[in-house]
Amino acid sequence: MSAETWRTTLAALRLKYKMPTTISYRRLLLIRIAAVFSFTAYACSQAYALHLPGPEPPKPYSPNDSFIITFFVLSAIINIHWLLQLFFEWDISGTTLPLTFGWSEEPCCISADDELLTSPNLSEEFDRDARVFTANLSSAQVRCIPFSIAGNVFMAAWGYAWSNEYYTVSQIMLTANLATNLYAVFMLLHVENDDRITPANYITHFVMKTNTGLAVLYMWKNWGVIDPSTTPSMAEMINSCVIFLLMTVGSGPDPTLGICLLYDLTALISGDTTSELWYYSFHWTSIAVSMCLLIELKLSRSNNFSWLKGFDQPVGLWFHRDRPGRIYLEKDLEKRGNVTFVRS
Known part of the structure; x- marks a missing residue:
């Protein structure tokens, strides 16, 4: 063979x-x-x-x-x-946890309602959202x-x-x-x-x-x-x-x-x-x-160690209802309250 x-x-x-x-x-x-x-x-x-x-x-x-x-x-x-x-603490409001996998160099925005983003109680709202978790x-x-x-x-x-x-x-x-x-x-x-x-x-x-x-x-x-x-x-x-x-x-x-x-x-x-x-x-x-x-x-x-991804700079996680668990660079992230977003 x-x-x-x-x-x-x-x-x-x-x-x-x-x-x-x-x-x-x-x-x-x-x-x-x-x-x-x-x-x-x-x-x-x-x-x-x-x-x-x-x-x-x-x-x-x-x-x-x-x-x-x-x-x-x-x-x-x-x-x-x-x-x-x-x-770890199961801190999501649901029965399933999205798993982290893969790698992408391209940032993508989290899926969220505009009404939620403008809420004065943003942190509390996201604490109740199953898409956002620390596990x-x-x-x-x-x-x-x-x-x-x-x-x-x-x-x-x-x-x-x-x-x-x-x-x-x-x-x-x-x-x-x-x-x-x-x-x-x-x-x-x-x-x-x-x-x-x-x-x-x-x-x-x-x-x-x-x-x-x-x-x-x-x-x-x-x-x-x-x-x-x-x-x-x-x-x-x-x-x-x-x-x-x-x-x-x-x-x-x-x-x-x-x-x-x-x-x-x-x-x-x-x-x-x-x-x-x-x-x-x-x-x-x-x-x-x-x-x-x-x-x-x-x-x-x-090949510049192409089989390794993400070890040369800080990384963060982003959370999406339909596509959970991808990893992105820290430079593409921003914080709003207790929530991490990925910049578009």
Whole structure:
């Protein structure tokens, strides 16, 4: 399959996914409960499983445990910050909240009645208007949170299976977790009208891509236990290198996942590796991934980092009854009482 065919196929699959632009209070409440419970189960199971000494060597390869624990702790902190964004005051007079998505350089006026704009009690009137609110939630987070919850469940199951030495079952759980995260990274984060990284969705991109990087590291940790061969074939080494490169290039131009994969390779290089061939394979793969990241950095600089929007100047939100949640530059906004307008 050619590169152009691959891109066309991905684009077609993304178009079939309907991006959510609103969320109901009931659904948000269910997401909050599921997210908190699944993350708690995930964090506790990982803390217990990583505390165990694990199988005795010899193993063909084993990531450095310190690298795994460090990655897990940092990922958990980032996930907590991300989940806290789900908790805010529901201050709109309605049952659905418009979600923030996309980016536009062109300002647009808020839809409001002339009679309302000239009212002496403008602030009070807008406080009762369902179009104006302070709560802010990105569509990207709402799209990805169910897959994050599923990934937490799979990882909690992995912790149980690993602790009881059910290594084949634990590998199945890790495979399901990785597939869930890859779908979120390659499909849900790049939908029509919301395919740029903005101040509203950057933390979601960061969380899902670091979760994917951690999932890959766990896969290598588990596979090192059940891999019966201490001497890999040339095909195995080439396949593993190609997979690392595909994930690095496919998630570009954002380097987050590529950097996480480079970290994974460093953990494997610095770990207990009894196979000299695997040791050199990890070295060469890390060099190839580094080269891809440098090339993507050069291309991004030549394009003025066009995949990033809104980080070079302040941003604000505008609210519209029919087209909610778009982000605009602060220079296009003006304040009237407690209400933010977008200049035409």
